[in-house]
Amino acid sequence: MSEALWLxxxxxxxxxxxxxxxxxxxVHWGQVMHRHADEAQGPRRRLRALGAAALLLSLLACLSADRPSMAVLVWTMLLxxxxxxxxxxxxxxxxxxxxWAGDLHSTLQ
Structure with missing residues (x-):
């Protein structure tokens, strides 16, 4: 894959x-979903895990695009x-x- 696609x-x-x-x-769950966040502990936990995994995969994509010293700089700027x-x-x-909440919010209904 080309560098541009990795980035x-x-x-x-x-x-x-x-x-x-x-x-x-x-706060943001309530703002976006118009529901009280206490009703969505499970989905919010899964969102936290998805977010951390996506940021790690973003770092790996940056490392695939360029040498490590430049990749970390680009990743920091992307963050x-x-x-x-x-x-x-x-x-x-x-x-x-x-x-971005996907089907996670439908588990509450």
Whole structure:
């Protein structure tokens, strides 16, 4: 796979990881799903695990794209950019993050 595709995959994984970690938080879960977070302990736990796994896979994708010293720098910048992107979505259009909850929220119904 080319370097550009690895970096695109890393960016997508980084954004998804940050979105999943944000949805695992009480405040953001309620903001996006319009439900009380206490009802969703299991799904939020799974979102936390998914977020951590996605961020790790993002690092591995960066390492596949470039040498380690550059990959860590790019990954750090992707983390910062993804965190800002997710924060901007949460501040203006929180429902846009609902697809990242996937079928996890349907287990509550």
């Amino acid at each position: 695109l995959l890393a960016a997508a994984l980084s954004f998804s990881g940050m979105a999943w970690l944000a949805l695992a938080m009480e 910062a950019g993804s965190a800002v992107g997710v924060a901007m979505v949460l501040s203006r259009r929180p429902r846009w993050l609902a697809p």
